[in-house]
Amino acid sequence: MTPHLELVRFLEGKKILVWGLGREGKATVNLLRQLLPGQPFVAADRSLAALEATELVPLPVDRIPESEALRRLPEFDLVFKAPGIPTRQLALDGQAGKIACQADLFLQFAPCPIVGVTGTKGKSTTATLLAHICRCAGRQTFLVGNIGIPPFTVWSDLRPESVVICELSSYQLELARSSPHIALWTNLYPEHLNFHGSFAAYGLAKSRIARWQSADDVLIYSGEDVRIADHLRIEGGAARRIPYQGPEDLPEIDFSRFQPLGGHNRKNAAAALLAAKVLGIPPSAMQEAIDSFSPLPHRLEPAGSVRGIAFYNDSISTVPESALVALAALPHARTLIVGGQDRGLPLEGFARSLAASPGLRSIILLPETGSRLGNLLRGADVSFSGKLFFVETLEAAVRTAMAQTPEGTCCLFSPAAPSYNAYRNFEERGNHFRALICRAQGEA
Template structure:
C-alpha cells in the first residue's frame, strides 16, 4: 500500500455522530480510555467494543472503566471489523494486515485527533506542532509565550491531557497548542489552523514502513484537507524547504520562515529579528543555538496569531525546560556535569546534544532499540572531533570526545562505526552487556565515570529508542539519574 492509498476518515465526523452505532476502541491505554470516556459522555447510546492486537506482557485481563472487558488478538480484530467506526489509539498502525482486515469488515478507522479537530471546526484556533525532534519543547514554548502575550491558551495532544478529554471544555481557550506525532498525523483528514514543523529527519521506520512514508505521514500537517491557514517552517532544514516547495506547487501553502536573515533567526550569539537582537542566547532557558531556534518558531506562532512579546528573555525567565532534554541532573566532586538527554532517539538528536555541549570534553552514553538508524554522521563526529556543519545549532563545531559507552542494542554497531571511521582508535570505547535495566545503567554510569576527566560532561544521549531494555525514555532517564546518585553515594 502506498501512502496515498490509506483511506481517510471523514473530516466532519464528530463523537456525537457515533451515538447509537457500534464503535470500536482499538487500544486500551491512555488514549483508549479517553475515547471510552468521550463516548459515554457524548454518544451514550453507542455500543462500545475495546480491542487489543496483542495481550499485555503479564497476560492479565484488560479492563477499561465503563467498557466491556477488552478482546485480544484475532477475536479483537474480527470484532473491530464488525463495528461501524473504530477509534484507533496513536500507536495502532494504519497500514498492514490488521488494519486491512478491520476495514474489510466494513469499519471506518478514525482517531481521537481527527474527532477532536472535527469538534473544533473552523471556529477555534488550533496550533499543531510536529517534527522529528523538538516538538514538545516548541509546543511548551509557544504555550508559554502566548500566555506572556495575554492569550488564554491550552496545551494538549502528545503533551498534556489526551485530546478526547478536552472535547468540550467549560471555558474554551482562545488558542489550542497541540503537539502531534507522526502516528497522530498519518490519517489526519484536516490540518490545524497553524502548522509548525520543527524538522524532518529519519525515525519510526518500523511503524511507517520506510523513510519516504514517514515523511509523507508527518507532512499531512501541511497537506490534510484544505491545509493550514499558515505554516511555520525553518529554512535551515533542507528536507522541509524542498517539501514545502513541492506542496506549494499543488496548492496554496502560506509559509512564515524562521532561520531567515530577514525574520526570526539565530546569529552572532543571539536570537534576532532581521538585524535587531531580541535576546542573547545565554539569556534564554534552553542550551545553544538549537534551543534558541525553538524559541524563534514559538515566537513566530505568537506573531502569526497577531500578538507580540516585547521582551522574550523576560517572558521566558520562569519557563522550565522539559525533563530528559539536555537536563543537568548532577555535578560531582571532579567538576563533572551529568546530563540526561534520554529523549534523544535518533543519531541526529545526539548530534544536537553534542553541539550544545561543545567543545567538551564529553563522554557519550549511546545505544538502544534498533529502528534502522544511520550512524555514519554521529560516528564521524565522535571519531573526528567535529560536529558536522549541517547539524542545526552547529557550525562545524570542534568537540573533544573523551569516550563512548555503548548501551545494549545499537551501541555495538555505533562502536564499530566509530572504529571504522577512526583507524587510530583515539576515542575510548566501552560496551555494556545486556541485563536488567538498572544493572545496565549502573554499569554504563560507572564506565563513563572511569573515562571522564575532571570538568567533563557525561551525556546520556542514546541516539535510539529505549524499549529493548527500558520501559520508555523517561524510565531510562530516571535510572540514569539514580545510577549517578548511587555512584556519588547519595
Template sequence: MKRTVVGELKGKKIAILGLGAEGRSLLKFLNEQGAVPSVHDRLNNIAAPEGARIFSIKLGEDYLEDIQSYDVVFRSPGLPRLHPALVAAEKAGVTISSHTKLFFELCPSLIIGVTGTKGKGTTASLVHEMILASSKQAFLGGNIGTPPLDFLKSLSENSIVVLELSSFQLQDLDISPSIALITNLASEHLDHHRTAEEYREAKLNILRYQDSLGCAILNADDEVLKLSAAGMRSKKYWFSTQAITEPGAYAIDGSLFQSLDGEEIKICDISEIKLRGIHNVGNILAASIAARLAGANIGAIRSVISSFETLPHRLKFIGKFRGVDYYDDSFGTIPETAMIALESFETPKVLILGGSEKKSSFAELARRIVNANVRGVVLVGETGPRIWAELQKAGYLGLVSHDAESMKEMVDAACSLAKPGDVVILSPASASFGMFRDYKDRGDQFVKEVLALK
C-alpha cells in the same frame, strides 16, 4: 451529538484499538455521548477504567482478528495506519478514525499544531507558555500533556489549543490546524513506518490541508523540509539560526529577531536564554512566531524565553559530581539528537549510546564523534555493536566500554572514563525498549544512578 469525520457515532458498532492514555480518554468521551464501544488491546493485563461502559473486551496477540465486524474503529497512535488488518477492515467498509481526528472535527478553537523529528515537545510547551503569559486561555495536549478530548468541554471560540503531534497521530489526519509548525524533518520511527518517505508524508499532513488562510512555520535551515513544503498553499513563515528570513524569525549577531510584517523587532539576546544548544534557539524562534500569530505580545514572549527551562530527559542538567557535569538526554532516540548534544558542549565528553533498534544509520554520528572532542563512549543494547562498527570505520581512537548491562553499570562505566571538567551525556541515539519501559524510565534510572554518585 455533533456530526464528525466518522459520521453520527450514536447507534454505530464501535471499537477502540488500544487502551492507553488516548484510548481511555476516548472511551470516557464516547460514554458521555451515549456510545458503548468495544475495546481491543494487544496486552493481556489491561484493566478498564472504573465505571466505564464497554460492550466487549478482546485482549491478546489476536486482538485485531475481527475488527471488520465494526462500523467504526478508533486506532491508537502506536498502531500503524497501514497495518494490514486496518487496510483490510477499511476495504470491507469500516471507517478508520482516531482520537486526534475526532478532536479536530469537534474543536471550536484555534489549533496550533507542532510537529517535527525533534524539538516538538519543547516548542509546543514554549508556545503554550507564551500564550498563557499574554493572559489568553490556552490548552496544551496531544503527544505531550493531556489527551485533547479531556479538555474539549472547556474550549470556546476564544480558546487556543496547542497540540504536539507525532507522525503516528498525523498519518491519517485529513484536517490541518490553522497554524502548523514543523521544527525539522529527519528519518525516524522506521520501526513503525515502512520508509522514510512514508514518515515525511505523515508529518506533512500537518499543513497539507491548509488553504491560503493557513499559516505554516518552517525551518529555513532544513533543506528537506524546504523542498517538501514548496507546493503547499499556506502562508509560510520561516525561522533560521543561520540567516535572515522574512517573514519569520532569525538569530544574528548574538540576538534573536522577528520580522513578520516588514518591521524588525528584537526579541532578546541569546545570552538571556536558559535552554542549552543552538537547536533550542531554533525552537524558541519557531515558538515566538506561532505565539505572535496567535496574539501573544512580545513582552510575554521575552519573559517566557528568559525563564523557560528544558523539559525532562531533553539535555537536562542533573548536577556536577566529582568534577564532572551529567546531562540526561534520554529523549534522544535517533542519531541526529546525539549529534545536537555533541555540538552543545566544547569540553571533553563521555557519551552513553545504544539501545533498541529503530533502523537508523550511525555513520554520520560516528564521524561527528571522531571530530567532537569525545573522550569515551559507553555502548549498550542492540545497537551498541553497530555504533561500534561505525566508530571503527570512522577512525575513533577514544576510550570505550562495552560491558554495561544495567543503568548502574552504564553510569559507573561513564564515571570511570570521565575526568574532572568533562561532561557525561546520556544521549542514546536509539529507542529504549528491552532494557527499559520507555525513554522516561531510562532517563529516570539515569538520574537516580547519577544522584547516587554523591
C-alpha cells in the same frame, strides 16, 4: 450549529469501535459516554485486563479481543484506533477510510484555534514553550496530544477564545484528514521506521500536518531542512508559509536569559515565538516567557556533578542527529555515553561525526547500537583518536565515565537510540541515569 454539536452529529447513529484502551482510548470512551450516553459502542484491546476494567462495566459497551476486532472491521462505521497500533501491519482490505484517531477529529471539530506541532525532535519543547508564551499573555491555553494529554480530555473546557497547542506524532498524523490552523514542523530525521516501514512513509505521515491546510492557515517550518522542503513540494497544502532559521528571525527578543542549552533549542524557541506572533501575542509576553521558561526533563538536563565532573541527561535522544546537536551544545564534553535499541538505522555518518568531534576523548558504548557503532569507530574508514569502552549496563557506563572524564569537564548521556531494549521509555532510562548520578554524589 456549534462545533460541540457538530461533533455529536458526526458521531450519533454510527456503530463505533474504540480500538486500544490505553490513555487515549479511555479518553475516547469517556467522551462518548458524555456526548452520547445511551449509544452503544464496541471496545477492543489485546489485553484481557484492559477489557475487564471496572470503568467499562456500567457502560453500553461490547468488549471484544483485538483479533475479533480485525475480523469484524466491515461492520463498523467509525474506528477510533490508538496511535500505537501499526496500521501498515493490518489487513484493512479497503476499510482504511473508516479508521480515525482522536487527534484528527479534534482538529476537525474543536471550537478554537489549534496550533499543531510536529517534528522528529524538538516538538515537546516547542509545544510546551508556546503554551507558556500564551499563558504569559493571559490566554486560556491547553497543551495536549503526544505530550501525554489526550485531546478529548479537555473537550468540555474549550471555548472559542481558547488556544490549543497540540503536539502531534507521526502515529497520530498518518491517518489525519484535517490539519491545524497553524502548523509548526521543526525537523525531519529517520525515525520510527519499524512502525511506518520506510523513511518515505514516515515523512509522508509527518507532512499531513500541512496537507489539509487552506489559504487561511499558516505553516511555520525549518527553512534549513531540505527533507521537509521535499515533502512540502508534494504534500504541502495551501497555507501561507513562514520558513524560519532561528533567533535572528526575531531581533526584538532578547535570548540572553533563555535557559535551555544549545542552538537547536534556540531554534525551537524561534519557531514557538513566530507561532505566537501569528496568534497575536504581544512582544512583552513573549519576552517574559523566554526569560522564565524552564527546560523539560531528559533534554540536555544537568544531572549533577561528581568529583568535578558535570553529568548531563539527554535521554530523549533517540536518533544520531539529536546526540550530535547535544554534543555541539556542550563544547566541554569529553565523554559520551551512547547506545540503545537497534532499529537498523545507518550509523556510518554518525561515526564519522563523532570521530571529528574536537573535544571528545571517550565514548562509552551500550547495547545494542553501541556494538555496531563501536565497530565503525575502530574500523579502517573512521579514525577516532580517543578511547572506546564497551559496557553492558548504564551502571557500568557511569562508573567508566567517572574514571575517564577529566575534572572540570563533562559527560553527556545522549543515547541516539530508543530505550526499549532495556527500559519502558526514555523517561525511565533518564530517571535511572539521574538516580545513578545522585547515588555517586552520595558516595563521593
